Amino acid sequence: MGRHSCCLKQKIRKGLWSPEEDEKLYDHIIRCGVGCWSSVPKLAGIFSSSLLLKIFFHVLQTPPYNSDTFLLSGLERCGKSCRLRWINYLRPDLKRGNFSQQEEDTIIRLHEIMGNRWSQIASQLPGRTDNEIKNYWNSCLKKKLRQRGIDPSSHKPLSEIAAQEEGTRTHCSNTGAAFEQLQLHPVFDTFPLIEIQTCLDSVETNVSIYGQFHQTFEPVGQDECLVNSELCDHGSALDNIGHEDSSINSSNWNCNIGSEMKSVFGDEDLNWVSQSKVETPAHMQMNEEKTHEHKFNHWQEKNTYPIPVRSLSHDLSETCFSVSRDALESEFNVDFC
DNA sequence: AATAGCCCCAACCGCGCTTCT
DNA sequence: GAGAAGCGCGGTTGGGGCTAT
Numbered sequence: 001m002g003r004h005s006c007c008l009k010q011k012i013r014k015g016l017w018s019p020e021e022d023e024k025l026y027d028h029i030i031r032c033g034v035g036c037w038s039s040v041p042k043l044a045g046i047f048s049s050s051l052l053l054k055i056f057f058h059v060l061q062t063p064p065y066n067s068d069t070f071l072l073s074g075l076e077r078c079g080k081s082c083r084l085r086w087i088n089y090l091r092p093d094l095k096r097g098n099f100s101q102q103e104e105d106t107i108i109r110l111h112e113i114m115g116n117r118w119s120q121i122a123s124q125l126p127g128r129t130d131n132e133i134k135n136y137w138n139s140c141l142k143k144k145l146r147q148r149g150i151d152p153s154s155h156k157p158l159s160e161i162a163a164q165e166e167g168t169r170t171h172c173s174n175t176g177a178a179f180e181q182l183q184l185h186p187v188f189d190t191f192p193l194i195e196i197q198t199c200l201d202s203v204e205t206n207v208s209i210y211g212q213f214h215q216t217f218e219p220v221g222q223d224e225c226l227v228n229s230e231l232c233d234h235g236s237a238l239d240n241i242g243h244e245d246s247s248i249n250s251s252n253w254n255c256n257i258g259s260e261m262k263s264v265f266g267d268e269d270l271n272w273v274s275q276s277k278v279e280t281p282a283h284m285q286m287n288e289e290k291t292h293e294h295k296f297n298h299w300q301e302k303n304t305y306p307i308p309v310r311s312l313s314h315d316l317s318e319t320c321f322s323v324s325r326d327a328l329e330s331e332f333n334v335d336f337c
Numbered sequence: 338a339a340t341a342g343c344c345c346c347a348a349c350c351g352c353g354c355t356t357c358t
Numbered sequence: 359g360a361g362a363a364g365c366g367c368g369g370t371t372g373g374g375g376c377t378a379t
Contacts, residue, residue, distance in 0.1 A: 136346095
């Protein structure tokens with residue numbers, strides 16, 4: 001499909017987010033929860049704190065603002081950009097600061113298992129985003145691994161890789177003509193392959209696969225993991241683990257193996273996994289105080305801009321939402337999801 | 338102090354998949 | 359069933375900060 005249709009429209013801002021845009025988006029998500037990103041740009045500005053105050057006075061028919069100031073434009077961003085900004089920066093459960101040694105080890109271990117499936121790796125690291133982990137991997141961890149003599153793509157010792165390449169070269173010199181004829185190129189697959197026995201029984205499948213998963217990935221010698229003769233796609237195997245819900249895709253497999261992973265990564269981390277998937281207005285409301293404090297501190301740390309720790313909109317929300325949906329739709333020329 | 342080069346990371350882009358009409 | 363719309367993911371880019379010269 002390519003580019004989002006909303007991105008083709010005019011007046012779409014790009015680049016860094018301003019404090020005002022952040023506030024609009026943040027207020028909107030806190031109030032309405034996550035969902036229907038395409039409508040967020042329109043609604044976000046409309047439900048910002050300042051406008052809610054205006055609506056309040058409007059409802060009371062004591063408008064201290066004239067009709068021109070009543071109208072406030074929404075975010076001039078595409079929904080996709082809003083989603084990204086929320087996930088990578090504004091989300092209240094985000095952890096800031098350097099990666100701990102434990103996190104670093106977890107990333108390396110998971111990368112060995114999953115390859116570049118950053119979102120899945122991120123789901124095992126509380127408060128970290130896929131983007132953050134991806135950046136950290138590319139900027140730091142790759143180097144660290146190379147310094148330790150480990151190839152970051154295969155997680156094998158560099159000496160072994162070099163030996164393999166030497167062997168490949170020798171082999172290629174013999175079979176190069178055949179490769180050339182078939183237009184084939186030896187490609188290194190960054191996603192490791194494992195052997196997982198398939199069971200017919202659906203319940204046993206989980207148990208069996210978990211067992212093999214552990215057997216294969218328990219921290220034994222690195223070289224022992226990838227030396228099986230009959231191989232299947234590891235991604236498919238992980239998808240199978242989540243077979244209880246046939247609609248589930250590969251990005252959700254961690255939900256079903258959560259209990260198993262707990263034993264590997266610890267309770268605390270895995271609890272977050274289930275919690276972090278739930279983002280409703282109610283949940284957001286519960287975290288509201290903490291969130292504002294968190295953001296405020298962060299913005300102070302960054303020496304950027306102050307956001308009121310408790311904005312006026314919080315006290316007016318009920319009043320504001322007593323305004324009829326139709327009235328708001330026609331007033332602001334928007335459609336609610 | 339000026340500047341060139343490097344590095345990090347926020348944000349964008351394009352694609353695949355799912356859901357909706 | 360087909361096409362459109364929307365979402366999520368991984369790869370890539372470019373701007374800003376830091377460091378070396």
